Amino acid sequence: MxxxxxxxxxxxxxxxxxxxxxxxxxxxxxxxxxxxxxxxLPHGIDVPELLRQTEQSVGSTSEHKFILCYVGSFKDYHCLQPLIQAISRLREDDYDVGLSLVGTGPELNSIRKAVEQHEISSATTFHGFVDPSKVPKYIRSADASYGVIDPERTGSPMKVYEYLANGTPVIATSGEEFDFIEKEQIGVLIEEPTSKAVVNAIKAIYNIPESERSEMEDRVRDVGYKNGVTWAEFANRVITE
Structure with a gap:
């Protein structure tokens, strides 16, 4: 090419x-x-204020006990099908989990169909395209965020750093770049994006007592600030070396 x-x-x-x-x-x-x-130099983010975020999480008005958020493009390599299957299995096991989906993309219609087929329409909200400046509100309204990608795909999702900067624990694909997530206990890494692995990851965060989860949010922001870097900071680092 x-x-x-x-x-x-x-x-x-x-x-x-x-x-x-x-x-x-x-x-x-x-x-x-x-x-x-x-x-x-891992992926940076383009919104510096995300890394400087200090305000507390926005209280969710959801009727569900636990909300999982995904923000981004609806493409195969973001592994949304296993996520839909996992939410369905959890709800069958009486876990009160809701799903907040922000974005659009080529797989949007197939994801909508999967949500209907797995009978989780009442627990799923499709927000569609959202102005980037308003995305943090949706992330901070969630209890955890989903940043899994196909491990065969070269690259890492920038959204993971944006999730962290907004104080939400993350579920991401295992890899050296994200080793700090489990080391700092601010999320769960999975080896393969199977529905079973996603179920176990969500359960691990869901079962954390709410008092401890609130303390985790502050720790997540600190770690996001320490490990996340903006593209401008990368450029300055390259120029000065």
Missing amino acids: VSDLVSIWNIRTSERSYTVNYDVKEWVSSLPFSKPEIEI
């Missing part, structure tokens, strides 16, 4: 290379004539 050729040319002619994760670093390292200095 043209984009790959451009990337290879840039890598070979640069003094230093930066990659978004370990998989890309390995690819860059495998290229002939690639420079030995390769540093990982």
Whole structure:
């Protein structure tokens, strides 16, 4: 592809290379004539105020005891089908879990059908496209957020950092970039995006007492600030090195 050729040319002619994760670093390292200095700079976010967020979570007006939020594009690699199946299984087991879906995308209709087929329409809200400035409100109204991607896909979801910056525990795909999530006890990582794995991840957060969950929200923000970086901060770091 043209984009790959451009990337290879840039890598070979640069003094230093930066990659978004370990998989890309390995690819860059495998290229002939690639420079030995390769540093990982994970995805940043474009909304600095998210990382500086200090206000408390917005109280949810939901009738459900626990709300799980997803924000982003409706695409296969975001593994929304296992999420729908997991919510259905949890509700069958009397877990009062509601689902808040923010965004749109090519798989929106299939997700709507899956919600109907699994009979969780009454527990699911499709908010559609939301102005980016208003997205934090939806994240902070949730008890946890979903940032799982297909582990075969190279890359990491920027939404995970945005979730953390807004104080919600996260469910994400296991990987070295996100090791800090379990180390700091601010979410759950899963190896494979199966409905069973998602069920267990949601249960782990659902069963945390509300008093401890409130304390966790403050810890999540602190960790989000410490580990999340904006694109502007990345650029300044590259320029000054």
